[in-house]
Amino acid sequence: MAKAKVLGMMGDFAVAEAAKLCNPDVIAAYPITPQTIIVERLAEFVADGELDCDYICVESEHSAMSACYGASAVGARVYTATASQGLALMIEIVYITASARFPVVMTIANRALSGPINIHCDHSDAMLARDSGWIQVFAEDCQEAYDSTIQAFRIAEDKRVSLPVMNCLDGFVLSHSIEPVTTLPIEDEETLDGFLPVRDPLYKLDVDAPIAQGLLALPEFYMEIKRGQQEAHLKSIDVIKEVIQDFGDRWGRYWPVVEPYQMDDAEVAVVTIGSSTGTGRAAVDELRAEGKKVGLVKLRCFRPFPVKDIQAGLKNAGAVGVCDRSVSFGSTGPVYADMAGAMVGRSGPIVKNFIIGLGGKDITIDTFRTMYDNLYADLAKGEVEEPVEWIGVRGE
Amino acid sequence: MADYPTKLADLPKEERSVSSGHRLCTGCAAGTIARLVGKAVPDKPFMWVNATCCLEVATTIYPFAAWHVPWIHNAFENAAATASGVRSGLDMLMKKGRIPQRDIEVIAIGGDGGTYDIGIQAISGAIERGHDFVYICYDNEAYMNTGIQRSGATMHAAWTTTSPAGEAVPGKQEFKKPLLRIVAAHGLEYCATASCSYPLDFVRKVKRAVDVKGPAFVHVIQPCLRGWRFDTSESFQVARLAVESRFFPLYEVYNGYKYVLNYPNPMMSKVPIEDYLKQQGRLRHLFKPERKQEILDIIQAHVDKEWEKLLELAEFSEKSALY
Incomplete structure (x- = not known):
């Protein structure tokens, strides 16, 4: 054998x-x-x-x-x-x-x-x-x-x-x-x-x-x-x-097209793609230990875009931040654009876009903390003031 | 030594490459060139890799394809790279016993734009890597598919839509790029120039190229009646004059250094370049409204110099002990 x-x-x-x-x-x-x-x-x-x-x-x-x-x-x-x-x-x-x-x-x-x-x-x-x-x-x-x-x-x-x-x-x-x-x-x-x-x-x-x-x-x-x-x-x-x-x-190893993490009772969630997912999970664990109900949805298959799986994965989160490691200049990050499209016509969460990690900029647990804090603030206000936010830019 | 046909009647009757029903212009020699390639290899299966060009768009308008052989088009600049993949795939599948073991030729073809200009990197790479395939460049001296724009192959002084014959600039200012010498510099076993007006010579060269194990290259001149501005009946006459005027001499290069001249015979008296130019509307501005003797002299001098260079290479090849 x-x-x-x-x-x-x-x-x-x-x-x-x-x-x-x-x-x-x-x-x-x-x-x-x-x-x-x-x-x-x-x-x-x-x-x-x-x-x-x-x-x-x-x-x-x-x-x-x-x-x-x-x-x-x-x-x-x-x-x-x-x-x-x-x-x-x-x-x-x-x-x-x-x-x-x-x-x-x-x-x-x-x-x-x-x-x-x-x-x-x-x-x-x-x-x-x-x-x-x-x-x-x-x-x-x-x-x-x-x-x-x-x-x-x-x-x-x-x-x-x-x-x-x-x-x-x-x-x-x-x-x-x-x-x-x-x-x-x-x-x-x-x-x-x-x-x-x-x-x-x-x-x-x-x-x-x-x-x-x-x-x-x-x-x-x-x-x-x-x-x-x-x-x-x-x-x-x-x-x-x-x-x-x-x-x-x-x-024995399953790699679902969309993989929710701690989403069952999550109030706010981020959507990740690629290696930052691991860092995101660690951030979720830390924040959960502090009593915050945060979750994460990993998007593994980007094309075809698994609309139904992502809708299901978000469960009842009130605010969702979509991480993009690239940007479509003059518009938003591309993953966010697809996510926003997936939410059209649905009464769902507040959705916003985070542009992170361009050109190798580190994505750390603090990056995720910033995003979760940001989402909680929007959730409290009940609306998104700044739909696309760049996280980790020097001097901002 | 391979058996080469000595008269047109010796060529197989069967059409093996392009079929009737294509949409090339009346009188276009590109179709003839494609047909002759098929007739040059009567005993061998082959696959055809076509660069984007007139021959491609006029023979494969979905859902129709005017081809008797497996045919593939990818893009403009990459027929040689695509042919590399076809060759490599076939060889590996045969090696692994997934398809029957047989001698299949891969023939790639592109126009002068897809060869001289945008495709030269892929061609150089494929020749350097030594894939067993034949590349045929049919050269009509401009981007005819997009409507007569100047290429690296366009002759000096010719009118095209991007080298218009104006008062200040009378047509293309640069000279034709020496394509075959560039190809020959790779040291490949065989490359040659040919003309559709010398069909038996062309067929012999294609056959020779197909017999080579490794890359081989045939560069064939194809006067374009639309772009060069002549009558639909005159393609072959103009192609013949291109050779007889020594503008496009027919020769072969073996192993990158042995030059052999085929046509025209250097003993024959020179046909003035003017006889060739006068046939073509794209060069009308050299004669009308008034004769531009200075430009005609420049073209003749360039043709003479290139011809002398070629004769020297051929003579040197004959004398040198190396060869």
Whole structure:
């Protein structure tokens, strides 16, 4: 019997280990901090003969995604990873890959977008791809980043989905932090004991049965194609949940699309995404010990946006603060925008937006205390004076 | 040595690449080029990777596709990178026994904009990595798909919508980028120029390129009747003059250094560049309302210099013990 091992691994290492376990046929990747360790590690696996995979050292991220598109089109299992400017450079093909319904798994080690140039964590890179049609999942810790990678191939390649999946882990906070990660005890490495069968593509380029992919669609059909894409994306939530369930049943770790923490009697709550969730939980524990009924809702799956789960997760909280680690200039944070949309037409809590942790600005327990205090103040007033607040800006 | 057809009648009758029913302009040679590529590899299955270009938009308007082969389009600048992925995917799936083991060619094609300009990085990368594929650039010397804008391939003095022939600036001021020499500098086993008006030469070169294990490149001139302003019946005549005037000589480069000249024959008397230019409305401003002798001289001098350079390279290749 294969046994699960608990290994101390950085997030990037954990993701590389998980990607290797999934036996990709093709990896096309380009280095960029803080993702580089993933593609270095995978290159080592290939060089050492531990992974039978064609590793294409492309000359740019644009070509990385282009090569992933081509390889996925012929039926290969495909993986890549990038961050920040790399995602920005490839974004054109990120959209095209989703529209073509080609399964590709990509890890983003979240990093702020330039300028000014900055290598540290925020979510502005992933949010750049928010509307691209990729499924987007954010990890809270290295274990989740490991597990999400394995789930991602299964979700992407499920014929009911057939969409690319983007797994996000916070740059440096997770990518370069060593945490204990429990590996999967796998007997049959070809299919991960049946969890991840060899890819069986819905359509593929085949010389014996020619098809054309990537056609020009004019107004007669463009909107119909986009409508279909939206249907597929919305419906993928059921498959995502199914995969989460199967993974949990096999290996004991469940990662719900939305995870409430101390929400049953919470008066105020924050919604988090990514690694700040752990800090948020610690803040909740401290405040609860002081007698304050606070809670937290972790949003793991950002695209598709799990509207019903988030509505249910908020329970009876009177004021909700949505944390955004990026901002849509001239408007609000993108997670808040979706949350506000989810609350339209419902008599629910006061909802406001906190912009936190841009460009690697620390998110501490005090950051959360500030937010909870702020929410209590609004709750007392019964209205939100300042719908978008930036927390932790020098001199403010 | 591969068997090359010596007359058009030797080419297979069967259409293997683009089919009838496409929407290219009447008289456009891009369709002919695509057809000839298919006929050049009668005995080998292939997949076709198309950059965004006239050939792409005119042959695959959803829900129709005018192709007999597996065909894929991604974007404008990345046909070579997409072809890298197709090649890599096919090779790995064959290696792992997921698809039958067979010799499948990957052919990528792009226009001059998608090759000379926006696509050159992806092409350079794919050649450097050594993927087994053929890249074909059909060069009509401007962004014809968007309506005749100047590219790095546009010849000196030519009118385009972004290099208009004005009083102050008479057309494009720069010269055509030496694409094949740039490609050859990568040291790939085979690259060549070709013309749609020399179909057997083109077919031979495509076949040669397909036989190469690794990247190969064919650069084919394709006069555009809309952008160059000539009659629908004249594509091949203009393409022939491009070669005969020594403006677009046909040659091959082996291993990045061995240059072999094919056409025109250097022993033949020179066809003046003016004969080529006069055929094209895009260069009308060189003759009307008055003749611009100075510009004509500059173009002729440039053609002569490039031709001499090529002859030297070919002569050097023949003499050198290295080759």
